[in-house]
Amino acid sequence: MKRAKIKSIPYEEFKDNETYEELVEQLNAGGANVIVRKLDDLIDWGRSNSLWPLTFATSCCGIEFMAVCAARYDIARFGFEVTRNSPRQADVILVCGTITTKMAPVLRRLYDQMADPKYVVAIGGCSISGGPFTKSYHVLNGVDKIIPVDVYVPGCPPRPESFLYGMMQLQRIVKVENFFGTTNRKQKDPFKVTAEEKEETIYNQEEEA
């Protein structure tokens, strides 16, 4: 089975390799042509080392994100330093901080605006499950309710080291993807509402009103 090689950490030292292997099997289920596979490897190597994050932060975790970008932790070593202010140019959205129900449609829209292939990393307790604010009336308990999440980084806020570890996990996922045929095509998004459905909702709402 194809495994991603990350220079910084040997494969054995990653935790929870079982989940990863399941994912790899899933991704490689169809199998691939040898030549296409070689091309895939080349493209994935380039993509995994130039994931451009969106500058998106709602609260505390955003400050740690800034710290990771700054001198000591230096995210540039992994090629993530080109933070983009526009979702159209970003590859990965790092959800740093609490997402409230007022913010949820905005986050969803940002995600929709990003070009495929795109990834989501949920940083910190708040974006994973609501964290300390789970009981609040205005907080979304986990961003995975509205957008599909690839990597979860726990912590409140996570240490920069775990931040980087999470980003390396994302690199591993990117490295095993079959670029031609799947990733470069629009994938089905379980959260996407089709235009007809949307119209129907609006119609129903108007009926009620």
Next chain:
Amino acid sequence: MSEELKATANNGTEAQKPAAPAAAAKPAAARPAVARPAAAPAKPAVNELKPKTVAAADLHAEMKRLHDEEGMDFLLNLTGEDWLEDGIGVVYQVENTENHKQACVKCVVSDRENPMIPSVCDLWDIANVYEREVYDYYGIIFTNHPDMRRLFMREDWVGYPFRKDNDPEKDNPFDPQHMTNEPLADVTYEYQLEQDGTVKKVEHQIFGEDDYVVNIGPQHPSTHGVLHFRVDLEGEMIRKVDPILGYIHRGVEKISESMTYPQTLALTDRLDYLGAMQNRHALCMCIEQAMGVEVSDRVQVIRTIMDELQRIDSHILFFGCLCQDLGATTAFLYAFRDREKILDIFEETCGGRLILNYNTIGGVMYDIHPNFQKRVKEFIKIMRKNIQEYHDIFTGNVIFQNRSKGVGVLTKEQVISFGCTGGTGRASGWHNDLRKIKPYAAYDRVQFNEIVRTEGDSFARYMIRLDEIKESLNIIEQLIDNIPEGNYQEKMKPIIKLPVGTFYSEVEGSRGRMGVFIESKGDKSPYRLHYRSTGLPLVAVMDTACKGNMLADLITIGGTVDYVVPDIDR
């Protein structure tokens, strides 16, 4: 779940565990303390508020008298409250900025369907935003308020979440499959009180049909979080700024009402994460003073040093972000290089980098690390040297000087009326440093200067913060070798209950006066917990500060008033 929250939860259980043996050993002495709903303290609490109750009809006249005759020109805090059958109302706290006398007025109305209280926003500008917050939380309509919109919740939100009989989650179910974009109206309503006592609903335009309105945020790198400005432009000139808040409104005050006092501490750090120590200090101090607990000298000094380290941390980050916003990335890296050194010091003693959870009721979580003094002394030396580097690399820059000098000028009257405390107020010549006015913790035993400038522009606000770093270093230097011996944690009762009453304590936070308002009914959780946000006045003043400036100056002004969004929205 967060480690910090667990730590607090552990603290709660730890506090409960010793209770059992104590109760077993001395049942006669221990039992009444637990059974009594509110243990009266030995002496009256120093921070208790004695609000004077005023009827709604006389409220405006009374507030005008306080404002005009007694010179109470600073509206410190405004808290909405719901007492169920006893009515619904507002507590006003005002202060005289000359002699620092304070007054507290309470207004209660019994009508829950249509509660109406006269607005005081003609006396204090900041009342405009505070009253909108109370309207949002409690549904109290302020008559003659020109802009009665919700402040934090969406405009189509149903119900008033802070009312005790409201169930916000039932009324506003969240459906992830069918999210709708937030409606933003261009009209607002005023409820005018006529002479004969009737109320007339008048419509006002926020933006006209022909206005050119630009949205900045909620996702914008220079708004320091999720803040949304609707800016009305004439060419490149700003005519009006309308901040839309609440994108990170987490309902901290509401969830605190269902938590015990030690649990509420965990959330304070996450309000203004660049003033984590100070926020928690304010809440701990409020609870301690209300209970009549005296903390040891050692704790006082440790808290003071930690507060000042936090202030330096915050001001360094302010410098870094401002430089980044204005396009100087190198300066950002310099700032973060120094900030990491403070975080190392914090980490050694507290275990956390950003969210520290260090103060507890009656002391601090752990004693200081053996290396603490050595590390801090090293840091003071390095920082004194590096601050000069900041000036060399950025302050003298011509582009920066042109973009900040004379931009966003606020007068002293404006900052007082808007209640902009902290560096923003001091840049306009308002002496508002609480460490000088009412020294708390160990501030009465150190020598330091209150940095005040008179220009009131963006450059003055920037310089204030860099100069305050030096003063904070001086304060730490005086204390670091003189940390007295003593307990780092007082022995507290297993279940912490506050006596019945209203309490208010405040500290000088990184960006202004951070206050905590607690109304207690004698239970183990607060009946109403309200934080005086340091950031809300700073956002409210943006309209005044930006008017007549260029759109690009909005970034400079927003950067220099230095708000933190989760602290605004709470």
